[in-house]
Each structure stands twice: as C-alpha cells, then as structure tokens.
Amino acid sequence: MTAKGKVYLVGAGPGDPELLTLKALRLIQTADVVVYDRLVSEDILDLIPAGAAKVDVGKRPNDHPVPQPDINRLLGRLAENGSMVVRLKGGDPFMFGRGGEELMELAAGGFLVEVVPGVTSAQGCAAAAGVPLTHRGYASGVRYITGHCRANIDLDFDWRGLADPDTTLVIYMGLANIDEIAGRLIAHGLSPETPVMAINNGTRLSERRVITRLGAVAATVRRSQFDGPVLFIVGDVVRLATHIETTAAGASDARLEIHA
Ligand SMILES: C[S@@+](CC[C@H](N)C(=O)[O-])C[C@H]1O[C@@H](n2cnc3c(N)ncnc32)[C@H](O)[C@@H]1O
Structure with missing residues (x-):
C-alpha cells in the first residue's frame, strides 16, 4: 500500500529554542504547515x-478549542494534500502529550509518521534549575507522573510506591490537584x-x-499565583538546587523564591 502522505511529530522542548534538536529546527524551517x-x-x-501556515490547536485547561479527533483528521487532510506537515508539541511528543494517539491514528489511516523526540519538561526544567533528578546518596531512581485526572475520576496511583524517599517524583499537570497529591x-x-x-x-x-516542602506545597502554590505551565519536583535532590545560583551558566536569571 502506498502511503497517503507524511506527518512529522516533533517535540519542541520546554520553551528555550536552544533546546530544540537540530532535526526539529530543520523540519520547522522547511514545513509547509x-x-x-x-x-x-x-x-x-x-x-x-x-511563508509557512501556522495552525493553533492549543488546548487550555478546561477549554478544548480543537478536540483530539479533529486534530487527527486535520493532520491527515493536510498530509493528503501533499503538504509537508509538522505537528509541533511541547516537550517530548510521547511524554504526557497524546503523541502516541496521534501516531496510531495517522498510521491506521495509511499515513507515514516520523517522530522527532524533544527535551521533556522534567529534564529541561531540572537541568536549568541545577537539580539532578538522580544523585548518589539522594535518589536512586525517578518517576514521572501526571497529576491530572479525567473529570470525576479519582487520582488512582500506587501511593505507597510513590511515597519512596529514595526516588525523585516529577509531577506534570499537578497544579489543580497538588493539595490531594501532597496529602x-x-x-x-x-x-x-x-x-x-x-x-x-x-x-x-x-x-x-519556588522551593517549599511537601507539607506546605499547596499553600505555597496558592500564594504564588502561577501563570503558565508548572512542574513539581519532589525529593531530596531539590536540596542540591541552591548550587545553581552560583555555578551554572545561563540558569541564574530565573526568579528563585524559597518558602519554608
Ligand atoms: C500536557 S503535558 C505535556 C508535557 C510535554 N509533552 C513534555 O514532554 O514536557 C503539560 C505539562 O507539562 C509540564 N510543562 C511543560 N512545559 C513546561 C515548562 N516550560 N515549565 C514547567 N512545566 C512545563 C507542566 O506540568 C504542564 O502542565
């Protein structure tokens, strides 16, 4: 069977353009759409x-301007018309980004898909903050979880397994439920x-x-009034972060607040 067209599923990383891969940059700069x-x-x-067309299919919390099936259909339609299509997603497409669903839908529809990994926000943010996600004597492993759950469904985790002082926990999309997660x-x-x-x-x-402690994180978050995406790193490795203020090039511009 001949493919109907091709879609590049590309990770854009957490925001700093210099964290794009060379391949992502080349595809972005040669895309039709x-x-x-x-x-x-x-x-x-x-x-x-x-000269390239830009299509915003962004979803905001509790607001879904373009439903996922429509995005999948749109990508297929554009590729079928012969366009060079880049589907650009924050971080890594396969990390809590529904990239797998898009890949499967497109492949099932007879399209070729090439996936270009991006720096996931856990890694990009931890690196910029000088927090090694694993570190001898502090954390022998790391777990990435989503703090988001579908409406009216409880957060259903292996809480005993997650409450492991030897493992760093990185929580994506945890802002709305951080009170419950910490508790x-x-x-x-x-x-x-x-x-x-x-x-x-x-x-x-x-x-x-913002550096705080687990018992105070919900109150800290309420006070902080964040605007934009938020990621939580939980674990002893956070104690190592203070080194960044003096040692890491380019990372000291961010505002650091400490709430005990
Ligand atoms: C739908 S998930 C997508 C994750 C993305 N695919 C990745 O690999 O980073 C969105 C969540 O990622 C985290 N996130 C993404 N970019 C971020 C950034 N620049 N700063 C802080 N958190 C970020 C936040 O927790 C946000 O709620």
Missing part, C-alpha cells in the same frame, strides 16, 4: 518561516519535610522557581 499546541513557546513559533504522599509515609520545587514556565524568560 506547522500545527502546534499551547505549550510551544513564542520564541520557537518565531522560528517558523513567514496522599504524606499519608503513605513521605515526610512533610520533603523538599519540593515548583517550576513555572521553565527554561523561558518568565521562569519562576
């Missing part, structure tokens, strides 16, 4: 040539003194980092 979501930063959108982790044995870093708009000029 770029279909992007709300997490793709303005600095990266500025790299799309003026459950504490109820399952994680110390309320466990350090937490909340990173808002990581790797962008507007980046803010």
Whole structure:
C-alpha cells in the first residue's frame, strides 16, 4: 500500500529554542504547515518561516478549542494534500502529550509518521534549575507522573510506591490537584519535610522557581499565583538546587523564591 502522505511529530522542548534538536529546527524551517499546541513557546513559533501556515490547536485547561479527533483528521487532510506537515508539541511528543494517539491514528489511516523526540519538561526544567533528578546518596531512581485526572475520576496511583524517599517524583499537570497529591504522599509515609520545587514556565524568560516542602506545597502554590505551565519536583535532590545560583551558566536569571 502506498502511503497517503507524511506527518512529522516533533517535540519542541520546554520553551528555550536552544533546546530544540537540530532535526526539529530543520523540519520547522522547511514545513509547509506547522500545527502546534499551547505549550510551544513564542520564541520557537518565531522560528517558523513567514511563508509557512501556522495552525493553533492549543488546548487550555478546561477549554478544548480543537478536540483530539479533529486534530487527527486535520493532520491527515493536510498530509493528503501533499503538504509537508509538522505537528509541533511541547516537550517530548510521547511524554504526557497524546503523541502516541496521534501516531496510531495517522498510521491506521495509511499515513507515514516520523517522530522527532524533544527535551521533556522534567529534564529541561531540572537541568536549568541545577537539580539532578538522580544523585548518589539522594535518589536512586525517578518517576514521572501526571497529576491530572479525567473529570470525576479519582487520582488512582500506587501511593505507597510513590511515597519512596529514595526516588525523585516529577509531577506534570499537578497544579489543580497538588493539595490531594501532597496529602496522599504524606499519608503513605513521605515526610512533610520533603523538599519540593515548583517550576513555572521553565527554561523561558518568565521562569519562576519556588522551593517549599511537601507539607506546605499547596499553600505555597496558592500564594504564588502561577501563570503558565508548572512542574513539581519532589525529593531530596531539590536540596542540591541552591548550587545553581552560583555555578551554572545561563540558569541564574530565573526568579528563585524559597518558602519554608
Ligand atoms: C500536557 S503535558 C505535556 C508535557 C510535554 N509533552 C513534555 O514532554 O514536557 C503539560 C505539562 O507539562 C509540564 N510543562 C511543560 N512545559 C513546561 C515548562 N516550560 N515549565 C514547567 N512545566 C512545563 C507542566 O506540568 C504542564 O502542565
């Protein structure tokens, strides 16, 4: 069977354009049309040539302007017309980004799909903040979880397994439920003194980092009034973050706030 067309599923990273892969940059600059979501930063959108079409299918929390099946159909239609289509997604397309669904739908529809990985926000934000996600004597492993759940469905995690002081926990999309997540982790044995870093708009000029502790994170978040994406890093490795202020080039511009 001949393919009906091709779609490039490309990760844009957490926001800093210099974290794009060379391949992502080349594809963005040669695309006929770029279909992007709300997490793709303005600095990266500025790299799309003026002659290329830009389609915003961004979803905001509790607001879904373009439903996922419509995005899948749109990508197929554009590729079928012979366009060079880049589907640009924040971070890595396969990390909590529904990239797998788009890949499967397009492949089932007879399209070729090439996936280009991006720096996922956990890695980009941790690196910029000088937080090693694993570190000898602090954390022997790391887990990425989503704090978002579908409407009226409880967060259903292996809380006992997650409440492990030897493992760093990175929480994507956790802002709305951080109160419940912190409470459950504490109820399952994680110390309320466990350090937490909340990173808002990581790797962008507007980046803010707040260090707090698990027992206080919900109150800290309420006070902080974040605007834009937020990621939580939970674990002893956060204690290492203070080194960045003096040692890491380019990472000290972000606002660091400490709430005990
Ligand atoms: C739908 S998920 C997409 C994750 C993305 N595919 C990735 O690999 O990073 C969106 C969540 O990613 C996190 N996120 C993405 N970019 C971020 C950034 N620049 N700063 C902080 N958090 C970010 C936030 O937790 C946000 O709610």
